[in-house]
Amino acid sequence: MDFILKNEDFDIKKILESGQNFSYTLSKDSFFIKREKLSIEIKTIDDKTYFNIDEEFFNKYLFNYFDMNTNYELIRNNINKNFPELKKYTDFGKGLRFLNQDFIEVSTTFIISQNNNMKRIKSSIEKLVDIYGKEKEFPSLDKLKTIKKEDFRQLGVGFRDEYLYKFYQTITIEQIEDLKKMATREAFETLVSFKGIGPKVANCILLFGLGKRDVFPVDTHIKQIMEKLYFDEKNTSPKEIEEFALKKFRNYASYIQQYLFYYKVNNKI
DNA sequence: GCCCAGGGATGCG
DNA sequence: CGCATCCATGGG
Numbered sequence: 619m620d621f622i623l624k625n626e627d628f629d630i631k632k633i634l635e636s637g638q639n640f641s642y643t644l645s646k647d648s649f650f651i652k653r654e655k656l657s658i659e660i661k662t663i664d665d666k667t668y669f670n671i672d673e674e675f676f677n678k679y680l681f682n683y684f685d686m687n688t689n690y691e692l693i694r695n696n697i698n699k700n701f702p703e704l705k706k707y708t709d710f711g712k713g714l715r716f717l718n719q720d721f722i723e724v725s726t727t728f729i730i731s732q733n734n735n736m737k738r739i740k741s742s743i744e745k746l747v748d749i750y751g752k753e754k755e756f757p758s759l760d761k762l763k764t765i766k767k768e769d770f771r772q773l774g775v776g777f778r779d780e781y782l783y784k785f786y787q788t789i790t791i792e793q794i795e796d797l798k799k800m801a802t803r804e805a806f807e808t809l810v811s812f813k814g815i816g817p818k819v820a821n822c823i824l825l826f827g828l829g830k831r832d833v834f835p836v837d838t839h840i841k842q843i844m845e846k847l848y849f850d851e852k853n854t855s856p857k858e859i860e861e862f863a864l865k866k867f868r869n870y871a872s873y874i875q876q877y878l879f880y881y882k883v884n885n886k887i
Numbered sequence: 888g889c890c891c892a893g894g895g896a897t898g899c900g
Numbered sequence: 901c902g903c904a905t906c907c908a909t910g911g912g
Contacts, residue, residue: 637893638893728893731892731893731894732892732893732894732895733891733892733893733894733895733907733908734892734893734894734908734909735891735892735893735909735910735911736892736893737892737910737911738892738909738910738911739892739893771908774908774909774910775908775909776907776908776909777906777907777908777909778907778908779908781895813895813896814894814895814896815895816894816895816896817894817895818893818894818895819893819894819895822893835893836893837892837893837894838891838892838893838894839892839893840893855902856894879893883893
């Protein structure tokens, strides 16, 4: 191990198993991701995370990916201070971070995610990478554009095949660059104009693929936990929950969403 | 057989 | 606008 990162808010297991990325493997206690044709081994023990690459490689290829410009300890402290009812969630999720991922990979993941479960999302992404990726890295947009519509079914994506097919055929590198420059609301409207991308998927793409933090994706888990926390168990629409959360949590909304989600899917409640 | 899974499209009133 | 139904697929 060549590089050791000391940071209490960096737990590779929590980060990779928090439902934002499915392109990793686990062997023994180590996680592996592919970058620059390298298989990068990552392992967190207490407050230290070990990498089999040097610091220069980390700074060049992984620093932004792991959102190292953001102080998660400060964010947790501020959440605990302003919303004490959320402390058990930030404590449970200590070590979580957002991953600033590639737009196409995130879009693919969350188009597949609709009405699906995490296990099969991961399975579909693995098959996509195995069949179409070079050196087991996520395939390029040019490669994805060559996939025929009928070939998506072998990935186990079911009825989402035409969503992926149309998305890859329509999207361009230029449009992705435009999306990165847009304000959150404008980018949201552009994303939901694609067939197969609704409000929830668009918000996840904004969050994980375009670096936007002023969003609050509401899926079945977030809906349940938010209704329990703030709506007296009353059935409440995703739209209403989203607006409530953005107004109440302001610039902490997306971080709180991630802590709530992680708690909900990993704490068997 | 049922219901659910990090939902969304479509149709109907 | 809100609401119901359907969508492919595997696990509980």
